Amino acid sequence: MIRLHDVHKAFGAKEILRGVDLDVAKGESCVIIGGSGTGKSVALKCVLGLITPDQGTIMVDGEDITKTGDRDAFLARFGMLFQGAALFDSLPVWQNVAFRLLRGSLKRPRAEAKEIAIEKLRRVGMGPDVADLFPAELSGGMQKRVGLARAIAADPEIIFFDEPTTGLDPIMAGVINELIREIVVEMGATAVTITHDMTSVRAIADKVAMLHRGKIRWHGPVSEMDTADDPYLRQFITGSPNGPIETLR
Amino acid sequence: MSVIARPLAALGAGVLSVLATVGRVGLFALAAFRHILTPPFYAREFLHALLHVGYLSLPVVGLTAVFTGGALALQIYAGGARFSAEQVVPQIVALGVVRELGPVMVGLMMAARVTSSIAAEIATMKVTEQIDALVTLSTDPMKYLTAPRVFAGLVTVPLLVAVGDAIGVFGGWFVSVQSLGFNPAVYLKNTVDFLEPNDIVSSLVKGAAFGVIATLMGCYFGMHSGRGAQGVGQATKSSVVAAAVLILAANFLLTQAFFAT
Numbered sequence: 001m002i003r004l005h006d007v008h009k010a011f012g013a014k015e016i017l018r019g020v021d022l023d024v025a026k027g028e029s030c031v032i033i034g035g036s037g038t039g040k041s042v043a044l045k046c047v048l049g050l051i052t053p054d055q056g057t058i059m060v061d062g063e064d065i066t067k068t069g070d071r072d073a074f075l076a077r078f079g080m081l082f083q084g085a086a087l088f089d090s091l092p093v094w095q096n097v098a099f100r101l102l103r104g105s106l107k108r109p110r111a112e113a114k115e116i117a118i119e120k121l122r123r124v125g126m127g128p129d130v131a132d133l134f135p136a137e138l139s140g141g142m143q144k145r146v147g148l149a150r151a152i153a154a155d156p157e158i159i160f161f162d163e164p165t166t167g168l169d170p171i172m173a174g175v176i177n178e179l180i181r182e183i184v185v186e187m188g189a190t191a192v193t194i195t196h197d198m199t200s201v202r203a204i205a206d207k208v209a210m211l212h213r214g215k216i217r218w219h220g221p222v223s224e225m226d227t228a229d230d231p232y233l234r235q236f237i238t239g240s241p242n243g244p245i246e247t248l249r
Numbered sequence: 250m251s252v253i254a255r256p257l258a259a260l261g262a263g264v265l266s267v268l269a270t271v272g273r274v275g276l277f278a279l280a281a282f283r284h285i286l287t288p289p290f291y292a293r294e295f296l297h298a299l300l301h302v303g304y305l306s307l308p309v310v311g312l313t314a315v316f317t318g319g320a321l322a323l324q325i326y327a328g329g330a331r332f333s334a335e336q337v338v339p340q341i342v343a344l345g346v347v348r349e350l351g352p353v354m355v356g357l358m359m360a361a362r363v364t365s366s367i368a369a370e371i372a373t374m375k376v377t378e379q380i381d382a383l384v385t386l387s388t389d390p391m392k393y394l395t396a397p398r399v400f401a402g403l404v405t406v407p408l409l410v411a412v413g414d415a416i417g418v419f420g421g422w423f424v425s426v427q428s429l430g431f432n433p434a435v436y437l438k439n440t441v442d443f444l445e446p447n448d449i450v451s452s453l454v455k456g457a458a459f460g461v462i463a464t465l466m467g468c469y470f471g472m473h474s475g476r477g478a479q480g481v482g483q484a485t486k487s488s489v490v491a492a493a494v495l496i497l498a499a500n501f502l503l504t505q506a507f508f509a510t
């Protein structure tokens with residue numbers, strides 16, 4: 001269970017998170033939606049400790065993340081797919097996937113790590129022939145798949161997906177959505193995805209949380225999203241330029 | 250704010266900003282050395298840094314040294330001729346190259362070649378979230394990226410300086426023998442006889458200091474890069490300028506420490 005309570009974060013005078021309260025149950029797939037610059041990525045990075053909140057508490061399975069003793073063990077529970085995949089340019093694909101398995105507390109023999117990497121690549125629909133390529137030799141969709149394989153390489157309990165379909169064509173976006181859903185169900189992992197792609201939301205989510213002006217505006221099951229009467233949520237899911245959400249024209 | 254107070258306030262803000270940067274760089278350097286001394290150690294990253302910082306810098310160091318040594322011989326011969334002291338060429342070339350020009354030229358070449366590439370690489374990693382990815386994969390970027398590079402600078406640049414010194418002296422010897430009519434064996438004997446152990450030690454110590462400065466500045470500005478292509482460009486430029494200035498300042502301080510009486 002992930003619990004954010006009254007989380008605030010400002011960069012200089014700019015307040016990004018203004019008291020976020022969100023619960024994500026174990027094994028649940030929660031998708032956070034919201035416009036650009038509403039703090040979705042900041043909220044995710046706060047949970048991982050990449051950004052320190054100014055105020056509020058973040059608990060993972062009842063443990064305050066700022067008081068966790070063994071940071072390595074804490075982070076080993078997480079997998080993350082970054083928006084641009086964030087693959088390491090200097091390493092071949094298999095070493096990217098097996099990064100965590102080649103060092104630290106989860107270190108395995110090199111041959112075993114490569115075997116696991118190839119298995120995870122196969123799971124995301126890529127053959128062993130890509131294992132020795134470098135990230136720069138892959139298309140955007142293939143990089144996302146490799147990023148996904150890296151996120152699941154160490155069988156994490158919690159997986160974060162940051163804009164998993166941004167920059168992909170609709171068919172590739174559909175493939176990535178399907179893969180995410182399958183993997184999350186099959187691993188029984190808790191998943192938090194941030195996106196503004198409504199097709200992704202419907203494909204991936206059990207629960208949806210809408211972040212607006214640094215607060216959770218609406219939170220509920222995906223099945224109730226279309227019938228909810230919140231005007232902000234309605235405007236967002238219909239993509240209407242008219243409504244309470246201010247737009248720049 | 251009054252007309253008098255405004256420039257004073259701006260001056261104060263500037264001084265505070267410089268002091269804050271000095272403090273941040275100092276803490277960064279301390280953290281880098283702590284990570285060099287404490288496990289885990291990333292041997293592959295260190296070997297890669299050794300190759301990149303040391304071995305691949307050999308051609309540029311060699312070329313710089315040979316031309317500098319040759320030009321120095323010509324200058325000393327021409328200058329010495331004004332008061333009939335042409336024969337001091339071997340001694341002054343040896344002293345000039347080993348004490349000053351060798352380490353400084355190598356240091357500046359490191360700033361140009363190594364600092365810029367480290368800063369651009371790490372800044373690009375930051376902009377593309379690769380640094381965040383390292384953290385989520387339970388890997389400390391200071392330990393994985395900074396420590397191996399700074400340690401490689403500390404270890405390899407003194408060796409590069411030694412090579413640069415030898416090639417610089419060779420450049421002076423070659424020009425003196427080919428163009429200025431010096432006897433090859435006598436030139437070498439004068440060179441060897443004139444140099445003292447302290448000259449060579451100072452050269453190597455300067456190399457170690459410059460190696461640390463060059464790699465540290467690349468890592469610091471890379472890690473603190475702003476966003477986008479502009480951020481990467483700014484980080485690269487700042488790292489090279491800071492490294493070059495610090496290398497020259499450190500050279501002065503070390504020369505004073507070794508040779509001021």
